[in-house]
Amino acid sequence: MPNKIEFANLKKQYNLIKKEIDAAIKKVLDRGEFVGGKEVEDFEKEMAMFCGVKYAIGVNSGTDALFLSLKALEIKTGDEVITTPFTFIATAEIISNLGAKPVFADIDEKTFNIDSKEIEKKITKKTKAIIPVHLFGQTAEMDKIMTIAKKHNLYVIEDTAQAVGAKRQMINGKWQMAGSIGNCGCFSFFPLKNLGGYGDGGMIITNDKKIAEKIRLLRNHGSSSKDKYRNLILGINSRLDTLQAAVLRVKLKYLNRWNNKRREIADYYNKELKKVKEIIVPEFRSKNHVFNQYTIRAKNREGLKGYLEKKGIETKIYYPLALHLQPTFKYLKYKKGDFPFSEKASKEVLSLPIYPELAKKEQDFIIKSIKDFYKKNK
Numbered sequence: 001m002p003n004k005i006e007f008a009n010l011k012k013q014y015n016l017i018k019k020e021i022d023a024a025i026k027k028v029l030d031r032g033e034f035v036g037g038k039e040v041e042d043f044e045k046e047m048a049m050f051c052g053v054k055y056a057i058g059v060n061s062g063t064d065a066l067f068l069s070l071k072a073l074e075i076k077t078g079d080e081v082i083t084t085p086f087t088f089i090a091t092a093e094i095i096s097n098l099g100a101k102p103v104f105a106d107i108d109e110k111t112f113n114i115d116s117k118e119i120e121k122k123i124t125k126k127t128k129a130i131i132p133v134h135l136f137g138q139t140a141e142m143d144k145i146m147t148i149a150k151k152h153n154l155y156v157i158e159d160t161a162q163a164v165g166a167k168r169q170m171i172n173g174k175w176q177m178a179g180s181i182g183n184c185g186c187f188s189f190f191p192l193k194n195l196g197g198y199g200d201g202g203m204i205i206t207n208d209k210k211i212a213e214k215i216r217l218l219r220n221h222g223s224s225s226k227d228k229y230r231n232l233i234l235g236i237n238s239r240l241d242t243l244q245a246a247v248l249r250v251k252l253k254y255l256n257r258w259n260n261k262r263r264e265i266a267d268y269y270n271k272e273l274k275k276v277k278e279i280i281v282p283e284f285r286s287k288n289h290v291f292n293q294y295t296i297r298a299k300n301r302e303g304l305k306g307y308l309e310k311k312g313i314e315t316k317i318y319y320p321l322a323l324h325l326q327p328t329f330k331y332l333k334y335k336k337g338d339f340p341f342s343e344k345a346s347k348e349v350l351s352l353p354i355y356p357e358l359a360k361k362e363q364d365f366i367i368k369s370i371k372d373f374y375k376k377n378k
């Protein structure tokens, strides 16, 4: 048996595409251009094409992508933004950082994504935007969310950090890329995302020319590349590194293949783990999930996690504490019991290793170990 199965293994992937990556990095070094430039522009064009949108703007991180989207949409003090309490902190943090108020709406128990029925209940005169998160790589109910947004005149910013390449089938039957449906879609290229760089990086996609132009200014101190020392609006430094763009251009070519592989692994986990009655496996419909995480609900989760650890299998809990109970959001005055499905999820979820390079025999060992645990712990 393998002695250790890591939760993620980025070296394995690098070794498979080492030649192309090394050549791409060398090209940047030889050219001596490290911020912006052709590599970034080309990557932006390629991502826009991949997502089926008009504009893509590279930025420093997924967090900045969310921050700059809200800033471009002029979300400010006194505004309310509705989002899910069951996500990574960044989603809600950026709302507070703009002086606006995060308003949480509970999740759907089956998908872990924000429940559109809960969103409507939270809308007030101050509500300006909704941030659905495509959690673990599975698309949120975008049709319903867009209908609500239209009815109440709200912006929709898709947190697509975990779902690059996932698609959503819309009411008209067409499959649309996650991130391309709302006013803005925000990506993260943090190394562990499905399209991960070798450092931080992020991107915003949109079909709105005005928003795109504004974000281009915001990410670069409010100045255009043509007239660097004329600052038109108040901005920040949030540019995408040239080296990261070069690496990501290589990886983008593999993304669909890698996402298919993740789905294959998820299919096999589902088929085997469905037989274990103490476990609830994720439900998904073909291309609507790209499995940044394969997350089960498990009875006696802590016991299972500890048992797997002893077997050399690393697992993670995303997320152990719902955001409305985080110390940093104490000022919002939420309390235990406010979002029962999110709180329940935080006590039951366990994410298993899933990456395109995970070997079949490693996966078999993980499955066997889980079955063994529940045989011993009835």
Ligand SMILES: *Cc1c(COP(=O)(O)O)cnc(C)c1O
Residues within 6 Å of the ligand: 061, 062, 063, 064, 087, 088, 090, 091, 133, 159, 161, 162, 187, 188, 189, 190, 200, 201, 202
């Ligand atoms: C990773 C992630 C982010 C933040 O991206 P960074 O690039 O790490 O800043 C935001 N939202 C979600 C849901 C994420 O998973």
